[in-house]
Amino acid sequence: MSRSGYDAVVDVDDEGDLGHTDLQEDLEFHNSNFDSNPRKGGASSGATSGLPLPVTTGGTGPNTSGKRFLWTISYYAQFFDVDTTSVLSRCWAALYPRANFLDVLEGNPDLYGPFWIATTVVMILFLGGTIDNYRAVAGSGDFAYDFKLLSGAAGLIYGYTFVIPVILYLALRYFGSESANLLECWALYGYANLIWIPVALISWSPISILNWTFVGVGFGLSVFFLLRNLYPVLSATDQQTSKILLFVVLGLHFGLSIAIKVLFFAHGSPAGGDKTPPAAAPPPGDAEKPAMLFFM
Numbered sequence: 001m002s003r004s005g006y007d008a009v010v011d012v013d014d015e016g017d018l019g020h021t022d023l024q025e026d027l028e029f030h031n032s033n034f035d036s037n038p039r040k041g042g043a044s045s046g047a048t049s050g051l052p053l054p055v056t057t058g059g060t061g062p063n064t065s066g067k068r069f070l071w072t073i074s075y076y077a078q079f080f081d082v083d084t085t086s087v088l089s090r091c092w093a094a095l096y097p098r099a100n101f102l103d104v105l106e107g108n109p110d111l112y113g114p115f116w117i118a119t120t121v122v123m124i125l126f127l128g129g130t131i132d133n134y135r136a137v138a139g140s141g142d143f144a145y146d147f148k149l150l151s152g153a154a155g156l157i158y159g160y161t162f163v164i165p166v167i168l169y170l171a172l173r174y175f176g177s178e179s180a181n182l183l184e185c186w187a188l189y190g191y192a193n194l195i196w197i198p199v200a201l202i203s204w205s206p207i208s209i210l211n212w213t214f215v216g217v218g219f220g221l222s223v224f225f226l227l228r229n230l231y232p233v234l235s236a237t238d239q240q241t242s243k244i245l246l247f248v249v250l251g252l253h254f255g256l257s258i259a260i261k262v263l264f265f266a267h268g269s270p271a272g273g274d275k276t277p278p279a280a281a282p283p284p285g286d287a288e289k290p291a292m293l294f295f296m
Contacts, residue, residue: 079183082110091117094191094225101191101229102184109183114190118161121193124200125153129264131204152263157193160256165189171245177236188229192222196260203265211265219257223250 090113093104129149137143165185172180199218203211226249234242234249 079111082108082112086110087113090187090191091194094194095221097225097228100232101188101225102232105184105187109181109187111183111186111190114161114186114193117190117193117197118157121196121200122150122153122157124197125157125260125264126150128200128204129153132265135204135206149264156256156259156263160252161189161193162186164252168245168249172233172237175237175241175245177233179233179236188226192226195222195225200260200264203261211261215257215261215265219254223253226253 086108087110090101090104090110093099093101126149130145133146133149134143165188166182169180169182169185195218199214203214205211227246230249231246234245236242237245
């Protein structure tokens, strides 16, 4: 009993004494689960409790403070805290909106998907507009890249994706919508741009009516996605205000669709202009050579 590493278990009767207990028969020995060093045992139990270690006053680790400041990377990293599986599921939900997109976000709206979707749309619009210009002047002169298309696409898509939601959010908050969330507005507008990727890829056709059809389909799908998910937020305001905001959202998205068609796929549109370069003028003196040869 006195050896370390063992504890004694004694059977005691209901009266609280040993009574007729035979120590040789009722005494059992079991391996002890107590550590001989109480300090180590206390440290190990604290480490496995699942609680973070206390932060000292002079600590300099990354977890010494829960605050995030605007000038730190960690502040913006929280908006991109999403994995590939989540982004793909949100893209699928944007193309086939069977459920409320805010439920798909699961309280974790991100900016990773909206940023890269907008960037992809910008690059495809630039390439599509460049190919459209090249086909217009092919065989009639040297071709020069028009990088104004790139800056125009960036200003149009980034401005619509990230500026319009801010204005909408401020308007909703002003008119008393407590459920408005800026990150959710950014996510809605960002994932709504996904439909413009296939539309831009197939809108290089020289058939104008076909291009208008593609743009119309893209407008219909994307505006349905936006209005379906924004309506619960818009309806939190009074009835007249919600109708005005609804028509504003619809009008701005219609303007985006027309701008994409006119500025980047302008077959037969007034903004396309005459892309055929003027014929080169004959060098001076060439018109007089036949007459001179005739008199000679």
